[in-house]
Amino acid sequence: MTVSPAAGSTAGSMRPAASACPACIAAPAAERLAAAGDLKDARLMLSLPTAHCAVCITDVERELQRHEGVRSARVNLTLKRVSIEAEPGVSAEDLIGRLDRIGYEAHELDPGLLSATEADKRGRDILMRIGVAGFAMMNIMLLSIAVWAGAESTTRDLFHWISAAIALPTVIFAGQPFFVSAWNSLKGGRLGMDVPISLAILLASGISVYETMQHGHHAYFDAAVMLTFFLLVGRYLDYRTRAVARSAAEELAALEVPRASVLRGGEEVVVPVGQLVVGDLVRVRPGARVPADGIVTDGTSEMDRSLLTGESLPVWAGPGEVLSTGEVNLTGPLTLRVTAAGRDSSLHRMADLVATAESAKNRYTSLAERAARLYSPLVHLLSFSAFAFWMWKTGGDVRFAVNIAAAVLIITCPCALGLAVPAVVTAASGKLFRAGLLIKDGTALERLAEIDTVVFDKTGTLTMGAPEPENLADLDAADLAVAAALAGASSHPLARALAEAARLAGVVPAAVVDLREVPGYGIEGRFNGALVRLGRADWLGATPGTVTATHLQIGAAAPVSVRFADRLRPGADAAVAKFLAQGKAVHLVSGDVEGAVSALAERLGITRWRAGALPAEKAALVAELTASGAKVLMVGDGLNDTAALAGAHVSVSPASALDAARTASDIVLLGQDLAPVAEAVRVAVKARRRIKENFSISLLYNVVAVPIALAGLATPLAAALAMSMSSITVSLNSLRLK
Amino acid sequence: METLVYLIPISLFMGGVGLVAFFWTLKRRQYDDPKGDSERILSTEWDERPKP
Structure with missing residues (x-):
């Protein structure tokens, strides 16, 4: 298990799977780059889940070679990856972006040259x-x-x-x-x-x-x-x-923060997270992960907890708020007093939960x-x-x-x-690999063939974990232009989603001046002399709704709300429909609020669902089903799913999942599409x-x-x-x- | 029967040549990406001149 944050610090250029949240990791990545000191030629390895033909090979190789500093790029189609030799300073992120523009999904792999x-x-x-x-x-x-x-x-x-x-x-x-x-x-x-x-x-x-x-x-x-x-x-x-x-499974780069900046004697010192002690004051920059459990002493911001708890809505954080390890700071810098570090942190308690689940699970004896x-x-x-x-x-x-x-x-x-x-x-896993599924464990196929119950997580599994504005049509063109301008100035996920949607709709951002981010609340500016603000409901005096939303206020007018929905993962409805058609019992368990979960369950035709589930409750549900004789397939991506993944008869996690979740699961979904999971069961049988x-x-x-x-x-x-x-x-x- | 004196060494030698050729392909890592290699022949990328 690589749940412990310190375990993530083995290689130089680690980065999470691209789809998680590119901005989250910019800060620690830069830090590590600086810490690396002497610059060596970069050897990068990218996973290419969608590559499948001669055209893909030439496209990818040509495009990469066009990038400045890339010496050579060679695609290995059998392993669906490309290895790149480049001058120092070429980052995987740029290359992933380049490939994304020509239509190839790519994730960075930790080259781990030795093991390869x-x-x-x-x-x-x-x-x-x-x-x-x-x-x-x-x-x-x-x-x-x-x-x-x-x-x-x-x-x-x-x-x-x-x-x-x-x-x-x-x-x-x-x-x-x-x-x-x-x-x-x-x-x-x-x-x-x-x-x-x-x-x-x-x-x-x-x-x-x-x-x-x-x-x-x-x-x-x-x-x-x-x-x-x-x-x-x-x-x-x-x-x-x-x-x-x-x-391929082990080299998908890790997400955990290896370092934290601590205030000691009024100075900021960067230390490995393993050395944090209770009482330390830690600085958490926007985009970074919280390195240890603690209480906010200074600053306001919003926290993304989706990978930890499944909550899709960012949570406000200010002095006195309690934060757990692994949450992502979205907007403003925070100072944190550490209340639990290392073994006592919530991340470690989660790891203990996983260990318990694993030991409770009978070792499977394969047919062979x-x-x-x-x-x-x-x-x-x-x-x-x-x-x-x-x-x-x-x-x-x-x-x-x-x-x-x-x-x-x-x-x-x-x-x-x-x-x-x-x-x-070999025949079966080769077939599934081409469909975008990686079988990590030899007996996983046999176990997959036996399942009769499927438990899905919501955020990041059935949904993409990325919000999209729903009701842009309700806003008039002028408002939308202002909203686009405000949103474009923020790195908050809702703002970014709004700006992106506006750009795709062809909206030209209005000339808003004096743009200023108010950490934890939103963003404000001046447009034609009037104060314009985009942000949280309570900041603007709007009534908070049950769905994810941001609010726009122009001058003294009443706030208009922009509602967001988490986009369904492609193939999610097909996968659920196939499982139901195969006669499997399908469950949905999420840590998110009831409204969001029930809406999704209804949309996908899932009748058994539970909202607001804690990690231990998810694991307990899986254990309960197992005890009643069911063979459970768990599909999940978050840290809160890890124990359930480990405890299930067989488990699947997407490539965008947290490292710990991927380690705990038997099968990794390489592409975005969820439909191959249902197909995999058929192949396994x-x-x-x-x-x-x-x-x-x-x-x-x-x-x-x-x-x-x-x-x-x-x-x-x-x-x-x-x-x-x-x-x-x-x-x-x-x-x-x- | 005397021909066996020639034929057996010849057959062993020819088999040995095959084995050495196999070792060579192994050393040149020709089995690392069988799927990619089978697709690469369809690409016209390096038809004019060999890859530098």
Whole structure:
């Protein structure tokens, strides 16, 4: 968990996902840039969730290269990201803005170069082993076919020796991942899937060498190498799915403030938040996050709490008001007396809540684990009883009995089983990745397939978390021009939304002079000699309504209100409709006020909703539903959702969510569109069906082949056939996933 | 049967060449972006001259 603010300070150029609130982070980002001191060439990494074709590649690369200071830009379409080499001083924000203008959504990724190259190395390592195993397999197979076709005596021995010369080094090199993992699981006292695999590979090689020395007829070199090859392919698919997900999910940059400016002896000192103590006086500039819980001692402003509590309306703050860690200061500078820092802060209490939720959740055993648990002991038992039976039957012919035992191990070896899950998961997560969903956890797909209840958060999840003016048409043109001029001078989110809407409507701002922001209240100026003001209802003497609104007053005229609605996230209605059509129970839980929640619930057709929910209540609702037997999918983005996300059977959060929420969830939504979430459930159900089919297929092969092996009739040819046929059938079946 | 003396080493050698070629592609990171590479051939961007 990276809930603690200090944990966010690992890399130099961190910034939140672009859509959160670009101004919020300008201040800390500049601070960090200055603190970085020596300037190095920038290496930036941007995520491009919407890129999908050749045109996108050239568009993005060309546009980025046009930016001054950019040396090179290369898009990786597989990972949907672009890496940029640039001169120092080129900021990701400018590049994101540039891409936004040509229609590409982009988020900054923390390059975390070390982990990225490290991951690459492991992937290429497995690929190299696959290459070696494949080369050896083909060559040995050529020789084996000659033997099966009837090569006799010296020729057969020669072929066996050549096979041995190729197979032994190959098995030693390529089989290492299995040997290591089998050894580790044995040391831990467990019988993992890799134990029978390693045993089969080693036994097959050993017995074949012995048989060759004894001029025997049967050698299993091809089986040993083929086993290694197919299982490595499964291992690689598994690794690749996880590597893609892990790197992208972890590198979405963090939001927490690493530093705070403290007033000590009348001077402002910048310290890491970890060093704050109770009683410190902290300065919080407009646009910055509150670094610790505290009481305002000086200044007035408005606070954005949407990510913490789900409230969409900014809250007024002035002397005596209590603020919690993580709130965003919108308009005026504030001085804060710290009442709780570090472990005691509300952020940490939230983290504790998450930890509790996580520990309460049962660890999910995946289908593959369940299969392995059943499989490993069974295989060992079968092979050992075959050995014992033939020892007794032949009156102590060890060579014959070991041969049978080895054949049983080779034939039952979970080639297809090793491919059954990774192949399907790769196909499914690749499909979902193209739809804009990142599966962070391998078992998330399986869990997603089981859900019957969906719990949505409101602000930032079903809605964009960004307000839009609703009733601009009610204002006459002159008023609108004044409002646009006033709004254009403020960085308050409502003002910015109003200015943007006015600009899009083609309104030319009026010539308002003497513009002045009154922190915590609004903005005022003079127009044609009259005082004009835009701001909070109580400041202008208007009656506050239940919906988000700002008010405009011109001279002594009665204030006009501009109402705002939080825009629905694209695809939100489609997603909810699909879930309802699939027969899932849909809940809406929000920390926002009742009016806003009920309106949205009605609009989307959600009948079960709850407003004003505290973080603990959200988690409790999820726990309650789980206790009543429901499998809950939680979709949320705020810190207040984190505990619920962690406690749910499976959870989804948008890329714009807080770092902590993304860490707690199993699936990250890369684009803005929410519709793929419902689609993901459908794909997950299908994927699970394919996995089960694959298990049945490999079981079927075993049912046919094992009795043959037990009876002592299995030849290396039969083993090779059973193994390759089942592996290929399973892989083809996985590709059917639509 | 004497031909085997030539044929087996030749087949092993040819397989070895393939393996070395595979190592080379691996080293040149040709498997990092399979999807992007398959799309890039459709772009006319660097048709006139190679990328500097």
